[in-house]
Amino acid sequence: MLQSSENAYNAKSGSPASNLNPYNPIKTVTAPVDQATIGRTLVIKGEISGSEALYIDGSVEGKINMPESRVTIGRNGKVDASIQAREVVIMGKVNGNIECSDRVDIRSEGSVSGDISTVRISVEDGAALKGGIQVRSEGKQKEAAKPAEAPKAMAATANA
Numbered sequence: 001m002l003q004s005s006e007n008a009y010n011a012k013s014g015s016p017a018s019n020l021n022p023y024n025p026i027k028t029v030t031a032p033v034d035q036a037t038i039g040r041t042l043v044i045k046g047e048i049s050g051s052e053a054l055y056i057d058g059s060v061e062g063k064i065n066m067p068e069s070r071v072t073i074g075r076n077g078k079v080d081a082s083i084q085a086r087e088v089v090i091m092g093k094v095n096g097n098i099e100c101s102d103r104v105d106i107r108s109e110g111s112v113s114g115d116i117s118t119v120r121i122s123v124e125d126g127a128a129l130k131g132g133i134q135v136r137s138e139g140k141q142k143e144a145a146k147p148a149e150a151p152k153a154m155a156a157t158a159n160a
Helices: 138-159
Strands: 035-038 043-049 053-056 059-073 078-090 093-095 098-106 111-113 116-118 120-123 128-130 133-135
Touching: 098 111, 116 120, 120 133
Parallel strands: 035 053, 043 059, 053 059, 059 078, 078 093, 078 098, 093 111, 098 116, 098 120, 111 128, 116 133
Antiparallel strands: none
């Protein structure tokens, strides 16, 4: 299926011809992913917070607070901080406690020294983990919010 150069450009419409070769797919442009990156040579001391995904390939000391986002520690990443996030993926080294609302994933080259509290956890063969693990159910988080509303409703009916 050879295409002549005449078919490569449609002179009438002024636009490129449609892709007739199934082995050469049309390239599409996708929207950029909202992800902040801390590069290999960067060193950050202090508190990091935000709502976009974070990829750490450098060094961070302090506190990471990203409750609605994913935090990924790359192979070169070194984190001496407590981490609070929706999802945490570890391929580097973490020294600190991790509080996760969804999932912690420790890859084979990753290591964690600290306590982990999460709903789901995955630890690959070869990963290092030193510390406590608390796996809680998703239902308990939702139930914990409901009892606070119940006394208000009872107080309202008691006053009526």
